[in-house]
Amino acid sequence: MGYKVDRGANVLVSIVITLLVFMRLGHVLEANYDGNQSMDGFYRLDRDSVDVVFYGSSHVYAGVNVAALWDDYGIAGYDMAGTMQTLWNSYYNMEETLKYQSPRLMVVDLYGIGIEEEYYGTTNVIKNVSSMRFSLNKIKNVWNSVPHEEFLSCLLSYPLTHDSYKELGRGNFEEGVNSVGGDWYKGYKPSYAVTRYDTLPQVRTDLEQKIPAQKNRIYLEKMARLAREHQIQLAFMVVPYEGIDEEDQMLYQWAEEYAQENGILFLDGNASLEEMGFDPAVDYAEASHLNHSGACKFTAYLGEWLTEHCDLTDHRGDDRWDSWQKYSDCQTARQQDRELAQCTDLAAYLGKLQEREDDLVIVSLDDNYKKNPYVQLLEGLVGTDPYTLGSSASIVLEDRTILYRTPDEPEYLWYRETELSDIGVSRSYGGAMQIQVNNTVKNDNYNDVTILVYNRLLDEVADVVCFNSDGVLIR
Amino acid sequence: MTYTSYAFLIFTVITTGIYYTVHKKRQWMVLLLSSIIFYICSGPVFLIWLLSFTFFTWYGAGKMEKSKAGRKAVLAVLIFMNIGVLFLLKWSGMELAFINRVFGTGLGWRVVLPMGMSFFTFQNVSYSVDVYRGKIPAERNFWHYLLYASYFPYIVSGPVNRYEKMGAQFCAGHSFDRDAFYHGMLRILWGYMKKMVIADRAAIFVDEVFGHYYMYRGIFIVIAVLLFSLQLYMDFSGCMDIVLGVSKLFGIEMAENFRAPYGAVTVADFWRRWHMSLTSWFRDYLYIPLGGNRKGAARKYLNIMLVFLFCGMWHGAGITFLIWGFLNGAYQVAGSMTVRLRERLCQAAGLDGHSHGAMLRKKLTTAVLIESTWLFFRADGFKEAFVMLRRMFTGWNPWILSDGTLYQAGLDQWDFLILLVGALCVGRVSRMADDKDLYRIFCSQSWLCQIMVILGALVVWYLFGIYGPGFNPVEFLYFNF
Numbered sequence: 001m002g003y004k005v006d007r008g009a010n011v012l013v014s015i016v017i018t019l020l021v022f023m024r025l026g027h028v029l030e031a032n033y034d035g036n037q038s039m040d041g042f043y044r045l046d047r048d049s050v051d052v053v054f055y056g057s058s059h060v061y062a063g064v065n066v067a068a069l070w071d072d073y074g075i076a077g078y079d080m081a082g083t084m085q086t087l088w089n090s091y092y093n094m095e096e097t098l099k100y101q102s103p104r105l106m107v108v109d110l111y112g113i114g115i116e117e118e119y120y121g122t123t124n125v126i127k128n129v130s131s132m133r134f135s136l137n138k139i140k141n142v143w144n145s146v147p148h149e150e151f152l153s154c155l156l157s158y159p160l161t162h163d164s165y166k167e168l169g170r171g172n173f174e175e176g177v178n179s180v181g182g183d184w185y186k187g188y189k190p191s192y193a194v195t196r197y198d199t200l201p202q203v204r205t206d207l208e209q210k211i212p213a214q215k216n217r218i219y220l221e222k223m224a225r226l227a228r229e230h231q232i233q234l235a236f237m238v239v240p241y242e243g244i245d246e247e248d249q250m251l252y253q254w255a256e257e258y259a260q261e262n263g264i265l266f267l268d269g270n271a272s273l274e275e276m277g278f279d280p281a282v283d284y285a286e287a288s289h290l291n292h293s294g295a296c297k298f299t300a301y302l303g304e305w306l307t308e309h310c311d312l313t314d315h316r317g318d319d320r321w322d323s324w325q326k327y328s329d330c331q332t333a334r335q336q337d338r339e340l341a342q343c344t345d346l347a348a349y350l351g352k353l354q355e356r357e358d359d360l361v362i363v364s365l366d367d368n369y370k371k372n373p374y375v376q377l378l379e380g381l382v383g384t385d386p387y388t389l390g391s392s393a394s395i396v397l398e399d400r401t402i403l404y405r406t407p408d409e410p411e412y413l414w415y416r417e418t419e420l421s422d423i424g425v426s427r428s429y430g431g432a433m434q435i436q437v438n439n440t441v442k443n444d445n446y447n448d449v450t451i452l453v454y455n456r457l458l459d460e461v462a463d464v465v466c467f468n469s470d471g472v473l474i475r
Numbered sequence: 476m477t478y479t480s481y482a483f484l485i486f487t488v489i490t491t492g493i494y495y496t497v498h499k500k501r502q503w504m505v506l507l508l509s510s511i512i513f514y515i516c517s518g519p520v521f522l523i524w525l526l527s528f529t530f531f532t533w534y535g536a537g538k539m540e541k542s543k544a545g546r547k548a549v550l551a552v553l554i555f556m557n558i559g560v561l562f563l564l565k566w567s568g569m570e571l572a573f574i575n576r577v578f579g580t581g582l583g584w585r586v587v588l589p590m591g592m593s594f595f596t597f598q599n600v601s602y603s604v605d606v607y608r609g610k611i612p613a614e615r616n617f618w619h620y621l622l623y624a625s626y627f628p629y630i631v632s633g634p635v636n637r638y639e640k641m642g643a644q645f646c647a648g649h650s651f652d653r654d655a656f657y658h659g660m661l662r663i664l665w666g667y668m669k670k671m672v673i674a675d676r677a678a679i680f681v682d683e684v685f686g687h688y689y690m691y692r693g694i695f696i697v698i699a700v701l702l703f704s705l706q707l708y709m710d711f712s713g714c715m716d717i718v719l720g721v722s723k724l725f726g727i728e729m730a731e732n733f734r735a736p737y738g739a740v741t742v743a744d745f746w747r748r749w750h751m752s753l754t755s756w757f758r759d760y761l762y763i764p765l766g767g768n769r770k771g772a773a774r775k776y777l778n779i780m781l782v783f784l785f786c787g788m789w790h791g792a793g794i795t796f797l798i799w800g801f802l803n804g805a806y807q808v809a810g811s812m813t814v815r816l817r818e819r820l821c822q823a824a825g826l827d828g829h830s831h832g833a834m835l836r837k838k839l840t841t842a843v844l845i846e847s848t849w850l851f852f853r854a855d856g857f858k859e860a861f862v863m864l865r866r867m868f869t870g871w872n873p874w875i876l877s878d879g880t881l882y883q884a885g886l887d888q889w890d891f892l893i894l895l896v897g898a899l900c901v902g903r904v905s906r907m908a909d910d911k912d913l914y915r916i917f918c919s920q921s922w923l924c925q926i927m928v929i930l931g932a933l934v935v936w937y938l939f940g941i942y943g944p945g946f947n948p949v950e951f952l953y954f955n956f
């Protein structure tokens with residue numbers, strides 16, 4: 001009996017070890033597909049903390065700036081979106097939401113209403129579904145999303161993810177690394193690309209309606225029923241996009257009537273572009289997506305619409321919703337970093353640096369710096385006459401206070417460990433001064449001055465610039 | 476239903492479960508029913524072929540045993556029926572092309588060979604001949620014989636088994652043997668590793684270069700041929716591991732089909748290590764009946780050539796397969812003709828023919844000769860094969876090994892590293908298996924050590940296996956024969 005128990009215990013332990021190893025492996029290899037990031041971020045939310053959840057394709061995660069919703073209205077929103085998320089995937093995401101959250105409003109983007117195939121994009125399904133926790137809901141999601149012969153592969157997801165061992169990065173092992181806001185990620189992925197268009201797309205209201213494919217109709221009905229059962233307000237929306245055509249508009253007109261008949265709110269963003277102040281030369285990333293500028297305009301309009309039609313609480317100032325404030329701060333910091341990185345005038349650049357907070361700034365002055373007349377401009381930043389700093393020097397500033405100044409010695413070392421980076425200033429005997437971030441040297445000793453700006457909130461390098469005697473910023 | 480599909484795994488699990496649930500006397504029925512279902516999955520209409528060939532062979536063998544008169548004629552009919560129809564169907568494309576050319580007709584039909592026909596016909600022939608020779612008694616029960624012909628683990632790609640080895644095993648009841656079960660599972664896992672991690676990975680490069688031969692020269696072609704030899708061995712031996720492993724689950728033992736073939740010192744030695752069930756079939760049912768080596772050297776050489784030409788024809792309908800068979804035969808004949816001359820040369824030069832250096836030289840030479848035949852075996856046609864052969868030598872390009880061009884044919888550095896490490900591991904294990912009972916050695920380790928090894932293998936398969944969206948599952952190569 002003792003021998004049998006031993007053997008049985010061995011087998012059981014072996015099975016458990018195997019399952020644990022594969023669960024961990026699968027999680028690591030799932031990589032950083034946007035659908036997975038969205039799902040992972042959702043599971044990190046505090047229970048019953050979200051007010052509005054937005055579902056849909058990349059139109060949603062590029063077009064609905066939940067950080068702006070928070071800043072302007074104190075609305076706790078979440079973009080539960082993924083590339084080519086179909087209406088049926090949206091429905092199952094809604095089911096998943098209701099296991100952990102009690103939103104006041106669920107908003108579904110209708111871009112997927114144009115899909116006519118029974119199954120659409122197996123690869124995207126896996127990317128959007130693999131992070132969903134294993135449950136009956138996930139099984140139903142996959143069963144209805146892929147041809148049945150691919151069901152097992154997609155449910156287990158390893159047939160797609162296993163090959164990603166060639167592309168493993170830090171984000172595969174540490175959650176939140178690859179998304180703005182890290183642990184506070186709320187689903188918004190801004191695009192900063194700009195495609196210029198001459199005019200805004202024309203939206204016609206005189207078109208005939210087009211009835212969507214049966215599968216889409218079935219799932220819209222399921223959504224309506226789900227919302228009714230849980231007494232949650234449902235809304236359909238269309239995030240604006242430049243490439244909208246007449247067929248799309250015909251489908252949206254059908255959807256609008258359907259929404260009216262079923263007590264569902266409806267917002268077609270494409271019908272209010274002028275009201276939003278859209279500029280076709282500036283606000284589109286490309287034909288399918290808004291960029292950050294367009295997203296902010298749409299979100300401003302959306303926020304106003306939400307507060308008009310729904311009773312949503314302003315949570316600003318409430319510590320329980322602290323993660324939304326942090327996420328908003330991260331988005332703001334990212335935007336500021338972008339503006340800094342686009343600045344090409346030295347004086348303006350230094351001016352911006354002096355206005356920023358949460359930075360670690362390292363100013364590195366090479367041997368020839370004293371001949372550079374523009375070095376004088378650094379005085380406001382470093383708080384002292386830079387020409388008195390020795391033959392070559394580095395200054396580390398934190399919140400505009402000097403943290404460290406390199407001594408006039410052949411060897412020195414200063415370093416700081418953050419959660420994601422190792423930052424160091426060093427010089428070894430006979431060697432050159434080096435500024436390093438995670439093994440990468442950021443100064444090249446060919447330029448008189450190097451400025452490294454490290455954003456402590458985002459825990460990443462915001463910008464690295466150099467300038468010489470001509471005062472031109474070099475990146 | 477390929478061996479690497481979920482369907483096959485589920486099918487095997489269910490069959491095994493039922494097998495050990497029924498009474499031992501009924502276990503053969505479970506295998507027979509499963510084999511029929513497996514065969515039907517390939518196409519219900521093909522079942523008629525299997526049943527017909529099997530019935531006539533069984534009936535004919537029974538007749539031969541009962542009556543001395545006309546036994547030779549019956550045997551001839553059975554052989555002609557099995558082999559003749561096989562080659563008629565296999566070479567139908569070429570036959571049709573010949574008819575159209577000669578008679579100016581425009582006939583065109585596509586013949587799909589019933590699954591496993593190459594293997595069950597050979598098994599039918601071996602059974603018929605063995606009964607004729609009195610080596611084995613004829614099987615009285617048609618259903619027992621049908622199981623031998625249709626047994627699902629081996630019907631698709633062999634090995635070619637003899638009735639005397641299999642018949643009794645099918646009918647004997649088998650109690651659940653945990654040890655054999657565990658051994659079978661390990662064997663199946665090993666087969667999946669070889670197939671999905673190594674063979675299917677090598678296939679990416681091979682298919683690219685052979686499929687676009689006009690774009691590749693020199694070392695590309697050399698590497699493609701080398702990888703094809705690796706692919707073929709891993710694919711086929713991996714398949715055999717799965718077949719033998721699945722059989723072990725049922726308590727049924729089959730002979731090994733490979734014995735470290737790339738460690739052979741001559742081409743003849745290679746063929747004593749590669750696809751041993753097929754080569755022994757050719758030896759017993761073709762080479763020896765033709766006279767073997769008992770009728771003088773000239774006849775022996777002729778017999779070798781005939782056997783290998785036949786072998787080439789069995790593998791495929793195309794001139795390249797004939798060339799492949801011809802080359803294998805010619806190398807053996809040349810080797811046999813010059814063996815004394817080479818020994819005298821070594822003696823004269825004071826070289827020890829059995830030293831490590833000599834053995835290494837022989838193995839490398841054999842490998843080069845065998846590789847040269849694989850080019851013809853794999854090429855899509857006669858013209859393609861010769862173009863590739865020419866381009867191999869006229870476009871020498873060693874720089875592709877360092878400037879990154881090598882990685883533009885479907886495999887990157889990771890893939891080549893995995894292939895190299897995989898091939899070395901498999902090679903090492905194969906050599907060890909030659910003279911050691913690896914299973915016993917493995918089982919003698921602690922359970923923790925065993926689970927770590929198994930877990931490691933599963934992780935390797937999970938991470939590096941070729942499967943999933945974007946990959947077409949590469950059929951086992953010997954399915955095609």
